[in-house]
Amino acid sequence: MAWNEPGGNNNDPWKNKGGRDQGPPDLDDIFKNLFAKISKGGGGSSGGNSVGGIGITVVVVALLVIWFISGFYTIREAERGVVLRFGEFSQFVEPGLRWKPTFIDTVYPVNVQSINSMPSEGSMLTEDENVVGVEMEVQYRIVEPFKYRFAVTEPEQSLNQALNSAIRYVVGHSTMNDILTSGRELVRQQVWQELEAIIEPYDMGISIVDINFKDARPPNQVREAFDDAIAAQEDEQRFIREAEAYAREIEPRARGQVNRMAEEAQAYKERVTLEARGEVARFQELLPQYVAAPVVTRQRIYLETMEQVYSNTSKIMVDNKGSGNMMYLPLDKILENQNNKVQRNSSRSTLEGLQQNGAAATQSSNSSPSSTLRGDRTRTGRD
Known part of the structure; x- marks a missing residue:
């Protein structure tokens, strides 16, 4: 019959000790009894026993001081402390300088602010039976420190295995062309969703921040062919962007030409309309004159x-x-020939005048002073 079974038999080992109904021993009572025994041992007649009692007291006090000092610890700003008392969860501890009773409380500091990363890579088989090497990285943050420490045995290893499983599942349901070229973003999102679905039942106390698709490589035997295919797709995208840029450049010009032609057509329409109205007005003015004298009016027109x-x-x-x-x-x-003849005659007369003037100037410059003086004398004699 067990000590705690009903029936009136109280066989609790912590109760009825010495005929009294008491609970489990208190730590204060244990220390008081210990000090009392030490003091009794030091009060004997022998001096050796007194010295021994004092030594034991000093040792106990030193142990208590060491025990008290060893209880101080520090929780950093980005951490939260998980306190276990005799192996059972007790409380969370905020950042700062703290104290705990050694051998009674155990504190596990957990960083809850920094973002941790975990890589994963490997060769995997795609849906179209091709082998591709995929490298990804998960970024996560701890949101519940107690669950992260004690919900699973090895949280980091569990997260790594969950990430590998999610990547292999998604890659196994995707084609190689999607993984290497245009479907990388879709694969990344699918891996994220699959990883969250895997770790949700474990309640690990973490939150997935991001999934980075770092690299995807085909086997070495076909890498050149896939490089050519990727280059061709990049060229296609480049040509599309160039065509769009050309269209954005040409379209405003075409619209400007259209607007200009429309304005010119509108101006031509208005001009022709006004001219027609002027003609109509002119004929309306001539109509009475034509009615009065049709022959003369017709001849004049x-x-x-x-x-x-x-x-x-x-x-x-x-x-x-x-x-x-x-x-x-x-x-x-x-008229053209006549004009040319007049120009030639005027040019000839101008040239002859210039020649005559030049000859006269030459003769005057060549005449000597003696001849000039002789001519003056002759004129004087005649006079």
């Missing part, structure tokens, strides 16, 4: 029209009524 036409031409057609032949007079050529 004809003459004015022919005058306007012939004022813009240099050709005249003359009808020889006697012979029935049409004679053509190229007035433009006649």
